Amino acid sequence: MxxxxxxxxxxxxxxxxxxxxxxxxxxxxxxxxxxxxxxxxxxxxxxxxxxxxxxxxxxxxxxxxxxxxxxxxxxxxxxxxxxxxxxxxxxxxxxxxxxxxxxxxxxxxxxxxxxxxxxxxxxxxxxxxxxxxxxxxxxxxxxxxxxxxxxxxxxxxYTPVLQERKRAQAATFAALQRTELLESIFEQIAEAVVVRDRDGKLIVYNREALTLAHNQTVVERGRAHGERVDPDWDVVDADGKSLAKLDLPIWRAMFSGKSMLTDQLRVRKENGTLTPLLIHATPLRDEVGDIIGAVAAFQDISVVKEEERLKDEMTTVASHELRQPITVIQGHAQRLKRQLRQLTEQEHVLINPASLRKLADGMESQTARLNRLVSDLLDLSRMQSGHLQLNPESMSLTRLLERLVELQREASADHQFFIEDKVPPEHGELVGIWDEGRIEQILTNLLQNAVKYSPAGGEIRVTLDVIPRGTRVGSQARGRKRLTSDSAHVAITDEGIGIPPGAMVHLFERFYRAPNSGDIQGTGLGLYICQQLAAAHRGYLWAESRGLGHGSTFHLAVPL
Known part of the structure; x- marks a missing residue:
């Protein structure tokens, strides 16, 4: 070889x-x-x-x-x-x-x-x-x-090499998909999330976090031009004082190694508004347990804080409104007891029937006031829990309105009531499927408010008509809406103190009372409840006023 x-x-x-x-x-x-x-x-x-x-x-x-x-x-x-x-x-x-x-x-x-x-x-x-x-x-x-x-x-x-390459490509693709999914989830989280490394450098933040930054516009403008501008958050304490960097929960969590939770801080947004936050910060650790950074989640708790404020306000209002009639009833009861004691202990004591009737009327009036307050509080509770129920049935709005106006005329002799029926002849008597008790509650409240906020001798005009489908209704302050069906319409106009322009947008909020209401009794619940009842009938309640001292008009529209 x-x-x-x-x-x-x-x-x-x-x-x-x-x-x-x-x-x-x-x-x-x-x-x-x-x-x-x-x-x-x-x-x-x-x-x-x-x-x-x-x-x-x-x-x-x-x-x-x-x-x-x-x-x-x-x-x-x-x-x-x-x-x-x-x-x-x-x-x-x-x-x-x-x-x-x-x-x-x-x-x-x-x-x-x-x-x-x-x-x-x-x-x-x-x-x-x-x-x-x-x-x-x-x-x-x-x-x-x-x-x-x-x-x-x-x-x-080369088959093993090719197979390994394909596995690596598949793993890379799967990892990319997971990353994109996590990024999508991260961006859509309702809470603001911020992550920093152990040197404090901002690593990542989501879209919700950017909305809380006081330099949001600058950051977005930089993004549009391909520049990186880190957002900054102005976190303040209960007194509105900006926190130093090392006092922020994310830094405290990083340095202490412990999670931090607080609901006592607020963030000042770009428009200057202060948003209350629930902040949860926790340190980030590597596989051996060393701290490599920290993450903080910010949750806007404005609604929670507002609910707490409303609960406190409800307690205050309820306590005040309950105390007044109870005090009156207690005083009348004590006077009645004194007169009854004189009647039993002394001979020839003359009891003035008019005095007794006055005491009884006063007690009855205050009892009715208590009953209205309790009813309002119960309605408020049902509305907040979603348990308000209607009992709709065929009823005549024309007859109900005539009866309620007549009752108010008898109860408020110092005011002049006028009712005008503008319903087209083809409709005849306005009849619809509504909860008569709730419609009566709305109209009674509006009529009583017209009396309460009008001077003695003032005129109160009630108009009944039909608004055709497609008509835009509502106030400019709260936004106008287009009716989706023909609707029965009641307008109650008074010559009272009017509504300040700035109060119109808040008029139907819980516990709100216009600044010009003065010492006139009220809980601030009536109009809120009336609006909710109107909405439950798929209707609308709104108000108009030419300003202070020029009276106001309240409108109710419910679909026929």
Whole structure:
């Protein structure tokens, strides 16, 4: 057997670097060294972790194949591994021509230009022990005679590399999807969230956090121009004093290593308003427990604080409104007891019936006042809990209004009542499906307010008509709405103290009383309850006034 050494050689005529050969020439060494080299070279060739074959360029048959190549041949064909040597390449793997591999063999044999780092996929599944993605190289060999050329082909299974690459790509894609999902969730969290590293550098914040920053516009303008401008939050204490950086909950959590929770702080927004916050800050730790930063969540608790304020106000109002009638009833009861004691202890004591009637009337009036207050508080509780129920039935709004006006006329002799029916003749008597008790409650409240806030002798005009569908109703201060159906309309106009322009937007809020109401009794619940009752009927309640001292008009519209 001829001994070969492998070394690059210049191509014919020494003309170009692109033509390369590998010369297999006998090594002129002494016998021992020569044998040792041949043995080492043979072992390396035979046990290489990739396939190596030598193909005759003229006959295109496989002259030499190492163990890797032989075993691969056996796995692919189930033929004996040793039978690979001597096989004709064209007959052995005819499908390779579809990948131009046979053509490449011819080109390398003719030109000497190697084919390096090419890849191919096997045309069908070769079995679980054979990869499907291979890389190969083709190099022309030159014998010592310098005439006969053989081709050296090496090939390696890149399937594990490709599979690992695909797994890495799939993992990267999955991680990207998770990141995008987390970013989407982070952006849509209702609470503001801010994260800082251990040096205090702002790492990330969400959209809600930006709305609380006092430099929101500057940050958004910077974003629009591709610039990074960090938002800043002006957190203040109960007295409105800005907190120092180290006093902020996120910094305190970072330095103390403990979570912080407080609802006593507020943030000053860009428009100058102060928003009460529930702030929860907690340190961030790495896998060994070292603090690497902190996260803070800000929750706007304006609604909670407003509810607390309203509860306190309700308690104050209820206490005050309950105390007054109770005091009156108690005083009348004590006077009545004194007169009864005189009647039983002394002879010939004359009891003035008018005095007794006055005491009884006073007690009855204050009892009615207590009853109204309790009813208002119960209605308020039902509305807040969503348990307000209506009992709609067919009723005549015309008759109800006439009856209520007549009752008020009898009870308020100092005022002049006028009722005007402007309902078109084709409608006749206004009849609809409403809760008569609740409609009566609304109209009674409006009529009593007209009396209460009007001077003695003042005129109170009540108008009944129909507003067609599509008409816009409501006050400018609270926004006008378009009616979706024909509606019965009641307007009650007085000549009273009027409504200040600034009070119109708050008029139907719980416990609100206009600043010009003075010492006139009231809880601030009546109009709120009336509006809720109107809304429960899919109707509207609104007010108009030309200003202080020019009276007001309250409107009720409920769908027919």
């Amino acid at each position: 001829t001994s070969y050494s492998i070394s690059p050689q210049p191509g014919p005529s020494q003309e170009t670097a692109r033509t390369s050969h590998v010369a297999l020439t006998p090594s002129p060494t002494d016998a021992d060294t020569d044998d040792a080299n041949r043995q080492a070279m043979g072992l390396a060739f035979e046990h290489a972790p990739f396939g190596v074959v030598v193909i005759g360029s003229k006959t295109r048959h496989i002259k030499i194949a190492n163990r890797f190549a032989r075993e691969l041949y056996h796995l692919c064909t189930s033929l004996p591994a040793a039978s690979l040597t001597g096989k004709q390449v064209d007959d052995l793997l005819p499908w390779m021509e579809s990948d131009e591999i046979l053509t490449q063999l011819s080109q390398v044999a003719e030109t000497g230009v190697p084919v390096l780092s090419r890849f191919m996929d096997l045309p069908s599944d070769p079995g679980e022990h054979v990869g499907t993605h291979w890389g190969y190289d083709m190099v022309r060999l030159k014998t010592a005679a310098g005439h006969a050329y053989d081709l050296l082909v090496t090939f390696r299974d």
